[in-house]
Amino acid sequence: MSAPRTVRRARPALGTIVETGVHLTGDEDAEAAFGRAWCTVAEVERALSVFDPRSDVARFNAAPAGASFPVGAHAAAVLRFARDLERESDGLFDVTLGTGRGHWSLEFEGGRTYIRKHAGRVRIDLGGIGKGYAVDAAFDALVSGLGRAGGAACWVNAGGDIRVGDIEVPIWLRDEEGGGGGPWLSLSDGAIATSRYGPGARSHLAGARAGEVRHVSVAAPRCMWSDALTKVVALSRRTDHPLLRGHHAVAWLHPEGAACH
Amino acid sequence: MRWRRIPASVPWSIVAPAALLPAPAPAFAVEYLTFDEAQAALFPEAQSFDMVEFTLDEAARQKLQAGLGLPVRARWVIRVARRGGQVVGAAVVDDVIGKFDRITFAAGVGADGALRQVEILAYRESHGGEVRLQRWRSQFAGKTAASPLRVGDDIANISGATLSCQHVTDGVRRILAVLDTFRQAGKLP
Numbered sequence: 026m027s028a029p030r031t032v033r034r035a036r037p038a039l040g041t042i043v044e045t046g047v048h049l050t051g052d053e054d055a056e057a058a059f060g061r062a063w064c065t066v067a068e069v070e071r072a073l074s075v076f077d078p079r080s081d082v083a084r085f086n087a088a089p090a091g092a093s094f095p096v097g098a099h100a101a102a103v104l105r106f107a108r109d110l111e112r113e114s115d116g117l118f119d120v121t122l123g124t125g126r127g128h129w130s131l132e133f134e135g136g137r138t139y140i141r142k143h144a145g146r147v148r149i150d151l152g153g154i155g156k157g158y159a160v161d162a163a164f165d166a167l168v169s170g171l172g173r174a175g176g177a178a179c180w181v182n183a184g185g186d187i188r189v190g191d192i193e194v195p196i197w198l199r200d201e202e203g204g205g206g207g208p209w210l211s212l213s214d215g216a217i218a219t220s221r222y223g224p225g226a227r228s229h230l231a232g233a234r235a236g237e238v239r240h241v242s243v244a245a246p247r248c249m250w251s252d253a254l255t256k257v258v259a260l261s262r263r264t265d266h267p268l269l270r271g272h273h274a275v276a277w278l279h280p281e282g283a284a285c286h
Numbered sequence: 287m288r289w290r291r292i293p294a295s296v297p298w299s300i301v302a303p304a305a306l307l308p309a310p311a312p313a314f315a316v317e318y319l320t321f322d323e324a325q326a327a328l329f330p331e332a333q334s335f336d337m338v339e340f341t342l343d344e345a346a347r348q349k350l351q352a353g354l355g356l357p358v359r360a361r362w363v364i365r366v367a368r369r370g371g372q373v374v375g376a377a378v379v380d381d382v383i384g385k386f387d388r389i390t391f392a393a394g395v396g397a398d399g400a401l402r403q404v405e406i407l408a409y410r411e412s413h414g415g416e417v418r419l420q421r422w423r424s425q426f427a428g429k430t431a432a433s434p435l436r437v438g439d440d441i442a443n444i445s446g447a448t449l450s451c452q453h454v455t456d457g458v459r460r461i462l463a464v465l466d467t468f469r470q471a472g473k474l475p
Contacts, residue, residue, distance in 0.1 A: 031441055035318050035406035037451040037458075042389070042406060044316070046441060056327075156448070180441075184448040192441075195292060197314055199446025204386025205313050205412050206444060208292040215287030221447035242445060246287045273287060 027052055034059050038066050039156050041184025045167055048178035048192050058170030062181065065166040069159040072099040073151045085129070085140055086148045093132065093141040101138035103151055103158045103249070104131055110253055113268055117260045118253055124148045156183050157218055157252025164188040164248070176214070181248075188216040188248040198279070201240065216248035220255040238281050245274035313412040314444050321392065324405045325365050325377040328394030332367035332374055339363050340468050350467060356460050364465070366475065373397050373475045378461045379407065382453040387411040391454055393461045399469065404458055411444065 032055045033046040045062050047055050074080045078087070081100035088094070096104065108131055110118045119126045125147035132139040151158075164181045168190060171177045178192035187196065189212050198209040201221050210217065223238030239259040245251040250272045257268055264276040319327065325335055342350065342360050350358045365377040375396040382389050388410045394402040468474040 033316060033318055033441075035316070035409060037391075037404055037406070037454045041448050041451050042409060042454070044318075044406075044409075044443070046443075048441070180443065182443045182445075184451075185445040186448070187443050187445055189443075193288075195442040197442050197444040199314075199411070199444050201447055206446065208442065209445075210289055211292055212287075212289045215289060217289075217445050219445040219447060240447075244287065244289050275289065 036063065038063070039070055039159055039183050041156075043163070043184070044180075044182040045163065046180045046182075047167065047171065050178070053171050055171075058167050058179075061170035062163040062167040065162045066159055066183075069099050069155070069162050072097050073103065073155040073158075075150055075152070081140070082149055082151055085142060088142050090142055090145040093139050095137045095139050099158070099162065100140075101131075103154055104140060104149075105138070106158075106249060106253070107151070107154055110257070110268070113271070114257050117257050118153075120149050120151055120154065121147050122150050153256050154249055154253045156186050157216070157247075157249040159183060160186050160188045160216070160248040160252075164190070186216070186218040186248055186252050187212070189213055198242070202281075210242075210244070212244065215244055215246050216251045217242060217244045218248060218251035218255050220252075220259060222259055240279040240281065242277045242279065243269070243274050244276075245272050250274060313410065314442070315408070315410040315412075317408045319392075319405055319407050321365070321377075321379050321407065324379070324392040324407055325367065325394075327405055328377050328392060328403055329367035329375055332369050334368050335365045335377070336368065337363060337365055338474075340473055342464070342467065346467055346471075350460075350463055354456075354460055354463055356456055358460060358464065362464055362468075364468070364474070367394075375402060376465060376474065378465065380457050380461060382457040384449065384453050387449065389454055389457075391457065393458050395462060395465055397475075399462070399466060401458065401462060404454065406454075 029050045031046060031048045033044060035042050035044040043066060045059050049055055071077060072080055073082055075082055077083055081096040107120045111126060116126050125144045128144040128147045130141050132141060160181045160183045167179050167181060168177045176191045178190055180187060180189045180194055191214060193211050193213045195208050196210040196212050196217055197206045199206040219242040221240040241255045241259045243251045243254040243258060245254060254269060254272060254274055257266055258264060258276045264278055269276055340362050347358050347360055367374045367377065375394055377392050377394050379390060379392045390407040392405050392407055396402050465474060
């Protein structure tokens with residue numbers, strides 16, 4: 026038996042740096058498990074990318090009004106959750122980014138999911154949810170690659186959207202103004218995502234006042250949920266939004282200028 | 287899901303002597319792979335690696351900089367991967383600096399000039415400038431991904447607004463162009 030040790034790897038993917046980590050207690054093959062996780066990340070990226078013309082999302086965006094076509098398992102899982110959250114949040118969460126909420130739908134036939142476009146102008150962008158989904162999918166691949174169907178001491182971090190298994194991982198919160206940060210939360214068997222909207226930020230929030238900064242973290246059992254719910258909390262400015270409870274989630278609105286506490 | 291808040295530590299303003307300096311945010315850093323580990327991961331089929339060092343002449347350097355729109359240094363260390371006498375590719379390490387982060391990465395490029403894979407060797411993030419960065423970098427000297435790590439603070443992850451990996455993408459573009467220049471000059475097999 027090898028001594029317990031932690032192995033971490035990182036690669037550029039999903040437009041950010043993606044890290045996979047595992048705490049090994051025996052002779053598990055971390056390299057093979059990492060390989061499965063990276064393959065899954067690439068697969069999800071291909072399915073959800075706005076830029077790859079072959080992706081399900083790009084095909085939808087290019088399609089004319091009335092078009093309907095089957096999508097792959099990754100796009101189907103994300104779109105299904107996006108559709109439900111759009112409805113439950115009364116449109117606060119909107120993957121069309123204001124181009125036509127309610128003008129797309131999903132249909133299920135013969136075990137396949139079809140997406141239908143009801144207006145030519147509708148564009149879908151899964152940027153606010155896809156990374157969280159990719160983290161979940163990579164995490165599942167990592168766990169199964171380690172041969173631990175019931176859970177494993179491992180994690181996946183895609184530029185701050187993190188899913189953690191059976192291990193307590195200290196989470197630092199980045200100081201978005203000055204860089205660095207400090208210990209903030211300890212997380213196990215769950216996920217966390219952080220978003221910051223405001224002048225100069227990479228993410229934009231349709232519906233927020235110009236110049237206003239909203240910096241939100243959400244912890245939830247799944248990273249796709251955390252990622253998507255940061256938008257709901259940022260827009261509603263409610264850390265007690267009913268949708269959080271429904272997803273077993275906890276939210277924090279970070280005060281500006283406070284790096285960690 | 288289980289979580290708990292990590293209690294606030296002693297404020298930095300109290301720790302800093304006479305509180306003369308603005309409180310810096312503590313640095314965050316992870317070392318993933320050494321160059322040796324990265325080259326083995328990039329070219330698992332390789333039996334040996336030769337280290338070669340090339341220098342771009344000023345004209346070539348200027349031309350690359352103009353073409354890429356990026357700064358290009360003159361000296362490059364390249365690990366040439368071989369299997370049974372055949373060159374299978376080259377691994378190159380470079381650093382890129384973002385707003386608050388510095389990333390060391392290795393690119394593996396096949397003998398055909400195509401990018402195989404990119405591995406991050408180290409990720410370091412700090413408040414402020416290079417001087418402070420150098421100071422806290424030293425604490426990681428000699429530590430590799432293979433060292434036994436204590437479960438605890440060593441495995442900390444950082445959450446925040448998504449960082450762009452654009453500067454890594456630019457760095458990879460630079461390595462591909464530099465290797466191409468050496469190949470065309472007949473220096474690289």
